[in-house]
Amino acid sequence: MTKHYREKAAHNWSEDSIRLITTPSRSAKSSFFYVEEAGYFQTKPGYFTEREKLNSYFIVYTLDGKGFLTYHGHKYKLQKNQAFFISCMDYQHYETDQEELWEFNWVHLNGSSISDYYHYFQSADSPVVTIKNSSDFKSSFQQLIQNHQNFTAHSEPISSKLLTDLLTELLCSIHSKFETETYIPDTMQAIIRYLEKYFNTAVSLDHLAARFNLSKYHLAREFKKYAGISPHEFLITCRITYAKNALKYSNDSISEIAEDAGIPNVSHFINLFKDREGTTPLAYRKKWRI
């Protein structure tokens, strides 16, 4: 591992700005999200930071004014209520606008599962998002800073909770390039309900298309757009869910359950179940009955 941490910065910020370094416990590092450093900056003209190859993640939330971020070869403008979430391993440069001075909350954070959050966040085309639920986001940041100014026995789990809130809000603020509201059209809802009801029959994409009077190509595309998975994948999920329920709460044999779930071929049922659940049907039944 080559590690050449590099940072260059002009530390121009106001008197009432805040910068807190923390020393998380061993257990916090292994099981929680934890703060490495956090604060609030009211910048002065000339403020900037440039760094790379730092094993830390970084969230910045613009409270007022204007800032600029350069990351992964692009330059982004940051305005009020916009946040970015980046990995400090990669080169980054951020600075205040010279006229509209940048005011922001920030946190360097880490944790065992943060790379998964970051990976999910990267499905957006930009590291900068406009926060949807801004009052909660702002309040979580404030609580986070307060929490580190007044150490208590439960500071670390509380910090982890607040960081999770921040990360969750970041993920929920991603808008895909297809401009999705959380709204799901009625037809798609109807199709989802139909599948939930008739999963145990041989329902195909063609069948669905005919039933709902849509082109099957269009149907498949739209379904995935709103449900996140293909119609067929959703069907399988319904079948596995039914099977798990029957395995746990009935005494039906595996082959009966397979049949009732809409997968008459037992061999295939077992393979599919194991592929999705990690255990065979019988092992699943036993696990929940001991």
Add this chain to the structure above:
DNA sequence: AGCTAACAGGGCCAATGTAT
């Protein structure tokens, strides 16, 4: 008996690009 693993072959579907 009932359950599971492994395998191979056939067919259908999801994904994608393109056109209108």
Add this chain to the structure above:
DNA sequence: ATACATTGGCCCTGTTAGCT
């Protein structure tokens, strides 16, 4: 928004043999 074409992948089947 809808339709068509292509293709690689995986869904499904059927069988067999080994397991509890």
